[in-house]
Amino acid sequence: MTVLQTEKPLLRVLAGESVRPLPFWLMRQAGRYLPEYRAVRKQTKDFLSLCLTPDLATEVTLQPIRRYHPDAAILFADILLIPFGMGQKLAFVEGEGPVLEPIRRSEDLGKLDVSRVDEVLAPVMQTVRNLRRELPADVALIGFAGAPWTVATYMVEGGSSRNFEHTKAWAYGDENGFRQLMEKLVDSTSHYLLAQIEAGAEVIQLFDTWAGALPEFAFRRFCIEPTRRIVSRVRARYPHVPIMGFPRGAGMMLADYISETGVDGVSLDPFVPAHWAAEWLQPTCILQGNLDPMMLVTGGQAMQAEIERILGALGGSRYIFNLGHGILPQTPPEHVAELAEIVRSWRG
Ligand code: CP3
Numbered sequence: 001m002t003v004l005q006t007e008k009p010l011l012r013v014l015a016g017e018s019v020r021p022l023p024f025w026l027m028r029q030a031g032r033y034l035p036e037y038r039a040v041r042k043q044t045k046d047f048l049s050l051c052l053t054p055d056l057a058t059e060v061t062l063q064p065i066r067r068y069h070p071d072a073a074i075l076f077a078d079i080l081l082i083p084f085g086m087g088q089k090l091a092f093v094e095g096e097g098p099v100l101e102p103i104r105r106s107e108d109l110g111k112l113d114v115s116r117v118d119e120v121l122a123p124v125m126q127t128v129r130n131l132r133r134e135l136p137a138d139v140a141l142i143g144f145a146g147a148p149w150t151v152a153t154y155m156v157e158g159g160s161s162r163n164f165e166h167t168k169a170w171a172y173g174d175e176n177g178f179r180q181l182m183e184k185l186v187d188s189t190s191h192y193l194l195a196q197i198e199a200g201a202e203v204i205q206l207f208d209t210w211a212g213a214l215p216e217f218a219f220r221r222f223c224i225e226p227t228r229r230i231v232s233r234v235r236a237r238y239p240h241v242p243i244m245g246f247p248r249g250a251g252m253m254l255a256d257y258i259s260e261t262g263v264d265g266v267s268l269d270p271f272v273p274a275h276w277a278a279e280w281l282q283p284t285c286i287l288q289g290n291l292d293p294m295m296l297v298t299g300g301q302a303m304q305a306e307i308e309r310i311l312g313a314l315g316g317s318r319y320i321f322n323l324g325h326g327i328l329p330q331t332p333p334e335h336v337a338e339l340a341e342i343v344r345s346w347r348g
């Protein structure tokens with residue numbers, strides 16, 4: 001086992017060390033459930049300008065760190081900054097979520113310009129540099145991007161979707177055309193992640209929220225394959241920066257996702273049985289996650305029992321505590337403090 005010259009428990013687990021207390025962080029740990037986030041958000045024109053104003057993005061990233069001192073901060077940004085950076089029209093509409101001008105045919109691809117991304121997203125790199133300066137010495141900084149499939153669903157549907165009809169119609173019916181879109185996403189995303197690492201991100205996470213909508217053949221082509229290419233490009237330049245994947249809903253495809261993409265670890269959604277993951281996945285990679293975010297809304301005894309059950313199954317080593325998806329806006333902040341205390345005092 002490599003012993004890293006670092007005080008950061010999260011990086012030590014990622015390097016294969018057994019660490020107590022177990023490190024934890026929470027997806028969407030910055031966000032609307034925190035009154036101090038809502039206060040900052042009220043001062044900004046919209047969510048996009050919050051993401052692209054480094055001082056404010058730095059501040060909201062730090063808010064949950066001050067309250068709970070988790071072992072990682074995740075850069076405050078959004079997976080849809082990549083399509084925005086390439087020139088696709090994007091707005092976050094209050095109460096409705098993201099709205100994009102849809103791109104549904106090869107002929108529309110000319111509207112996307114990968115070469116703009118650097119300049120448009122330069123403020124994100126400033127946020128990363130600010131955070132490396134301001135974070136406590138034991139807190140790791142996670143950079144992230146959306147995986148191409150998930151980002152493509154928003155670009156093609158024009159927003160959130162239930163059945164991904166337009167995206168699948170394109171991917172299944174005109175695979176060569178759809179591959180050109182994926183190509184642009186692989187290029188811009190690899191480049192964007194390399195820039196985050198150059199600016200100071202110490203771990204990378206790739207969010208593939210809608211991976212579970214793909215049947216096996218399509219999961220291989222549109223989730224595993226583009227992710228593999230991003231991982232190999234980032235790894236070629238920064239072999240020591242750990243890369244975590246989150247192919248949400250991948251289920252039985254998780255083992256192939258891990259071995260074929262080359263990620264160092266995966267986040268588990270709440271539907272993956274913890275004991276199964278411990279037996280079949282943990283020997284080859286780092287695991288993270290699994291708690292149903294609704295448990296954090298519930299709190300109390302039920303939450304404690306579920307956290308202890310997950311820790312009992314996965315907490316031996318190579319595990320980072322987290323939720324199986326992002327914190328919900330109705331989560332009472334006190335419950336997050338309880339969770340932190342339970343994880344920190346667990347000795348297994
Ligand atoms: O604390 C963190 O986790 C870091 C910041 C972060 C955000 N989005 C901030 C955000 C991260 C890592 C994301 C990733 C993201 N964004 C994903 C993948 C993870 C997941 O949750 O599945 C996806 C699918 C998106 C796209 C997105 N962004 C949607 C669909 C929405 C609208 C729905 C919603 O929750 O409002 C967003 C907006 C968004 N991204 C908010 C935050 C804090 C809420 C915006 C607000 O303040 O109004």
